Amino acid sequence: MQKPPLIWLTTLVFAITFLVSVIGVPWYGLTHGFSTTLVVAMIATIGFAGISITAGYHRLWAHKTYDAHWSLRILFALGGALAVQNSALHWSSDHREHHKHVDDNDKDPYSAKRGFWYSHIGWMLREYHASRYSNYDNCKDLQNDPVVMWQHRNYLTLTLLTTFGWPVALGLMVGDIWGAVLLVGFARLVINHHTTFFINSLAHMWGKQTYTDRNTARDNGWLAFLTFGEGYHNYHHIFSADYRNGIRWWHYDPTKWLIRSCSWLGLTSNLKRTNGFQVEKARLEMQFKALRNEGGISCETTMERLQHEYDVLIAKLRQYYQVRKQFLDARAKTIAEQMHMPTLNELQKQVEDLRQAFREHRHQFRELVNASLRKPSEQLN
Ligand SMILES: [Zn+2]
Numbered sequence: 001m002q003k004p005p006l007i008w009l010t011t012l013v014f015a016i017t018f019l020v021s022v023i024g025v026p027w028y029g030l031t032h033g034f035s036t037t038l039v040v041a042m043i044a045t046i047g048f049a050g051i052s053i054t055a056g057y058h059r060l061w062a063h064k065t066y067d068a069h070w071s072l073r074i075l076f077a078l079g080g081a082l083a084v085q086n087s088a089l090h091w092s093s094d095h096r097e098h099h100k101h102v103d104d105n106d107k108d109p110y111s112a113k114r115g116f117w118y119s120h121i122g123w124m125l126r127e128y129h130a131s132r133y134s135n136y137d138n139c140k141d142l143q144n145d146p147v148v149m150w151q152h153r154n155y156l157t158l159t160l161l162t163t164f165g166w167p168v169a170l171g172l173m174v175g176d177i178w179g180a181v182l183l184v185g186f187a188r189l190v191i192n193h194h195t196t197f198f199i200n201s202l203a204h205m206w207g208k209q210t211y212t213d214r215n216t217a218r219d220n221g222w223l224a225f226l227t228f229g230e231g232y233h234n235y236h237h238i239f240s241a242d243y244r245n246g247i248r249w250w251h252y253d254p255t256k257w258l259i260r261s262c263s264w265l266g267l268t269s270n271l272k273r274t275n276g277f278q279v280e281k282a283r284l285e286m287q288f289k290a291l292r293n294e295g296g297i298s299c300e301t302t303m304e305r306l307q308h309e310y311d312v313l314i315a316k317l318r319q320y321y322q323v324r325k326q327f328l329d330a331r332a333k334t335i336a337e338q339m340h341m342p343t344l345n346e347l348q349k350q351v352e353d354l355r356q357a358f359r360e361h362r363h364q365f366r367e368l369v370n371a372s373l374r375k376p377s378e379q380l381n
């Protein structure tokens with residue numbers, strides 16, 4: 001099959017910035033050296049452009065996982081232009097198609113099933129999806145956001161101003177224009193580009209399928225470190241309405257931390273989170289599925305018993321979250337009306353007991369699984 005025509009401008013931008021970064025930047029570093037100020041400025045610029053994509057383009061605009069004050073939206077629009085990844089409207093349109101048709105080689109703009117090169121960068125180099133951008137009708141909501149539309153109309157000007165204007169201005173300030181253009185202009189852009197592109201390529205290939213195996217998305221802590229927290233991509237694909245990607249406190253997700261901290265300042269609001277029951281249930285389902293697929297348990301009675309224990313575990317989990325919700329609602333009401341303290345205390349005790357019971361049952365279930373894998377016939381007869 002003949003490939004669609006090359007998009008020369010995009011291809012040249014990627015090729016030139018890459019070549020200058022791998023040849024020109026080390027050469028300048030060895031012959032002239034880079035000042036600490038420039039290195040710090042490069043890291044800060046990577047952070048600003050990168051997080052504008054993850055917190056702004058991705059979690060705010062493409063997925064609507066929270067609301068943001070106009071001042072923050074303007075910052076994200078500027079940082080997004082600096083990241084050189086097209087306008088927020090265009091980016092979100094692609095990304096919504098990616099979620100809707102994930103892994104479909106024809107409809108997913110960067111389907112990982114078409115290989116690393118295609119999902120990483122190849123999809124942008126040719127006219128694969130040109131027909132889709134006539135009216136951005138999958139982003140009607142974003143067309144009502146004046147900041148999104150302002151950035152879309154002025155994308156080229158904003159991109160040129162930020163990507164060239166900032167390094168040149170910095171270079172004038174520190175007295176090293178070439179150093180600033182090479183490090184904060186070229187190298188910074190290439191790092192921003194490829195770390196974001198890893199989310200479409202590597203985050204669909206390398207890591208664990210913690211919550212679902214219905215698509216190729218993976219959870220990977222290393223990738224989270226390189227992508228401002230977007231490496232928990234398996235979680236993200238199943239619960240994409242959640243403003244978090246890394247949901248545990250030890251998960252590296254600076255994008256989540258930024259959104260949350262901004263909510264304390266009144267800059268973000270309406271932060272959406274997935275119900276804990278759904279998350280835990282998806283995780284247990286995958287664990288049980290892996291156990292069945294391992295094939296280590298051949299005895300049918302054992303399998304039946306495990307299935308029964310698993311069903312009980314899910315029922316306990318559901319009960320725990322139901323009572324927990326009752327408790328949280330009652331607590332909110334009690335605080336508002338300052339009454340019914342005994343009911344609240346009783347509910348709190350129930351929640352604690354149920355959580356304890358669920359944890360004990362989960363522990364027993366795991367023991368049972370391990371025992372059945374070791375000695376399938378002896379242990380359960
Ligand atoms: Zn997404």
Ligand SMILES: [Zn+2]
Pocket residue numbers: 098199200204217233237
């Ligand atoms: Zn994805």
